[in-house]
Each structure stands twice: as structure tokens, then as C-alpha cells.
Amino acid sequence: MATNYSTSDLMKIAVKEQLKCTENPKVGVVVAKDGKILSTGFRGEVPKKHAERVALEKLSMPDRIGSTVFTTLEPCVALQANQGVEPCADLIIESGVREVFVGVLDPNGTIYSQGFKKLLEHNISVKFFDRKLRDAVEQETFEYGVIEKIIGAGKRRVPVVGSGINIEVRFSENDPQTIDISWNNLQFSHGHVDLIGPNGAVKIAAGASKFSHISDPTVFRFPRHYARMEKGMIAIVRPEGSTFCVLFKLIDLFENDILIKWEVRKL
Template identity: 65%
Template sequence: MSKKYSRSDFMKLAIEEHLKSEQFPRVGVVVVVKEGDLLATGYRGETSNVHAERVALRKLHPDQVQGSTVYTTLEPCVALHDEQEIESCADLLINSGVKEVVIGVLDPNATIYSQGFRKLLENNISVSFFNRRLRQAVEEETFEFGNISKIVGCGKRRIPVIHSGIELQVQFSEQDNRTINIRWNTLQPKSGCVDLLSDNGAVRVASGARTFSDITDPMVFRFESHYARMRKGMIAIIKPSTSTFYVLIQLIDLFENDILFKWEVRNDR
């Protein structure tokens, strides 16, 4: 006699699959029937270049998938362009006759964010989400950078900037928990600019600087403000009056819904 699982059990099983993935973003999937029977599992990377939803569904006969519930730790992807040869995971679930999809977290990739969720609803598939505690666990383990709202030390990151933008906390290092808050918003890809904000008077544009090594003293740059309208290649300095360190930020590229930037933290001397 097969074991009967609760909805919470299935969420945890999907996370177990998720943790098997060695690729980012990690994704784990379980497929179940209404009575609580586990049908199949899958995770990203289990089969090379195949998304977790497809990995799991391929293990089943099409008749088994009809009316099933799919638990996935990450929002199913959508088609990114009209010429896409491989069916998106959202379309796969719809065309397979799945009745319900339970999602761990929405994909922060701004091209996908909420689009898979919306497409499932538009095709009369019931959609619900993992409970808050388990969503937090998924969030911490899904993406290569862990907490998508925090950046640490120095690095490079591509992030979505949609609706009211995204707020980030810059932490000096893993061992040093000093932080500075920044916000990206008002992305205008056609105009080639995006706004970088922080505290009033904390933002300076490093006019003329081409690399971080060109900046020896951030305070030589005048005209402090609460924001900088950034274009590709521009460097801004974030130094709140009460902070003992500052952040250098350079916009590398911007896209329809995303930006790519790099940053470096330095102690204030």
C-alpha cells in the first residue's frame, strides 16, 4: 500500500529534490494525484539541459498526468521569444492536463516574474504557494547568490528592475555586518538609463572615472544627491553620512527588465 502524504509533505519532498540540483537556479518537482499518492519526482540537472518539470513528467504515462498536482520550488518558465523551439514549462503543464500547480517562489528573473503564474491561471489551472516558512527555505537555496535582496563585499550581479524597482542591502563582508541600503528603479531601456537611489546626500556620480581604480577619494566628487541616473559605464559612489564605508557601483549593461552591474566596498579613510 502506497504511503499517503499531506500537502506539506509534498512541499518538503519537492525541496529535497531541489537540494539535489547542482545547477542554479535550483528547482525540484514532485507530481501527485489528488488522493495523496506520489507519482514522480525530478530536479534540475537530473537530465542534462532539461527543466525539472519536464524531467518529472517524462517519467509518467500521459494518462497519469491528467488531473494531477505538480509541486515545483520555482515558478514554471514561459516562452522567451516566438521562435523558441522547446515548449516552456508553463505550456507543458497546461498541455499535459495538470489540474493544480503549487509554487515555491516566483522567479525573480523579470522576464519570467509572475508570467508563468499568470499563464497557468489564464488556462484554468489552480495555483497556490508553499507556506511562508518553506518559501523562505526555498528562497535561500534556489539562487546562486542566496538572498536576492542582499549583496556582500565585491562582485557582479544581474537583477530585475520592474514596477517600483528593487531595494538591496550592501553588506561589507561575510564577517562584517555593516550595511548600506540602495535602490534601483525607473528602468528606461529605450533611453538607456536607470536610477540608483540611496539616502539623501549619499549618492555622488564619479564623473570621468572609467574604472574603480580611477577613484582614490570618493569625496572629491561634488554634487551629492539622493539618486543618480545611470547609463552604461557610469560609476556612482554611495556614502551615507553615518556610514564608515562606501560602495562603488558601475552599470555594465541594461535590458528590457534587468540590469547588470558590479560593485566594490571600501572602508572610509
């Protein structure tokens, strides 16, 4: 006799599927109906297939109709005209799925909220995982983790769409002091993006191409509230009175995203 699972249980099972992934972004999926699991899938289970497709293609069309999909990541949409593979949002719509539970929205600036929007436009109910589960999913899904908060040192791809993205910088998890910055005004065709910090807190590390070149971040002059960053540039953000600073290097730019490295240093 098939087990009846609660909505919370099905979310957790989708997360367990996500943990089977060996490539990023990690995505796990469960397809269920009336509390009974019909199929599961994870990214990488079948080469070159997204987790939603893996799970749905295990089912006949009658089983898909009226089902509920639990996916740890927002279903993808078409990124270009005439692409070879049907996006997952379209597959879900065409499968007659009744409801979708989403773990996190895709931070890729081209996809962000578009899958969510498309499902709603086709009268599919969309709900989200419980908050604690969303936090767990966020940590596991992407190679560089949560995008609105950074600590210590690292590397991350972040979206810069609309009014930009705000990021809170901390020296450590237990240090209450923060530096608030934002990335804004991404101009991919011109090859630059703006790093915005507190007034008078931002300096360009002119001449430096590696963090190791900067033995003392305080030696650089001409503070301002923003830096127009081009690929390879390094900027230093140090608000007045702060006991630490953060170094940012712009590694690459994309149409809606940037790839950055950072390093937080005590002063």
C-alpha cells in the same frame, strides 16, 4: 505499498531535488497525487529540459491528470513567438494538472508572475511553499541569491520592471545600519538605468573603471539623490552620518534586468 506524504513533506522533497542541480537557476520538481509521489525531476537531469518537463514526461497522460506539481521555481512562459520548446506553464495546463505549489516567483523581469498568472487564468490552483522553505529555495535557486538585500560585496542580476526594485544594503549580517537604494527607470534602448539613493548620497566615481581605482570614496564631488548609470559606470552611495558606503558598478543591461557588482566599505 506507496508512502503517503504530507504537503510539507512534498515541498521538502522538491527542495532535495533542487539540490541535485549543478547549473543555475536550480529547480526541483515533484509530481504527486493523493499524497503519493508519481515522479520527480531537476534541472540538468535531462540536458536542455526544464525540471517540470523532466518530471511530467516520466508519466503517462492519465497519471498527469488531476495531479499536483511542486516546483521550487515559478513555471516559465513563452519568451518569444514561435519558440521551439513549449513553456512549462503550458505543459502543466495541457497535462491536466489540478494544483501547483511554487517555491519562489522568477525574478527575471520577463517571466516574473507571468507563469503564476497563466496558471490561475486556466483555473489551476496555485499555492506557495512555506515561508521558511521559500527562504531556503531563494538562497539555492539563483547564482546571486536574494535580490532585495545585499551584504558585503558581490555580483547579481536583478529585475527592474514597473516601479523598479528597492534594495537594502548592509555592511554585515549583524550590523543594524542600512543604506536603502533603488534601481529604476531602466531604458534598455537608451542604455541607461537610474540608481536612486537618499538625498545627497549618490556620487559618480568619474574616471574609475574598477573598484580598486577608488582608494578613498570620499574624494568625489557633486552629490545628488540619483545617478543615471550607463554600462561600465561606478557610483558611490554614502548617506550623511553613515559609517559605511557602497560602490556600485553597472556591468550590463538587458530589456528587463541589469547585472551589477557592489562593494561595501567602512569609512
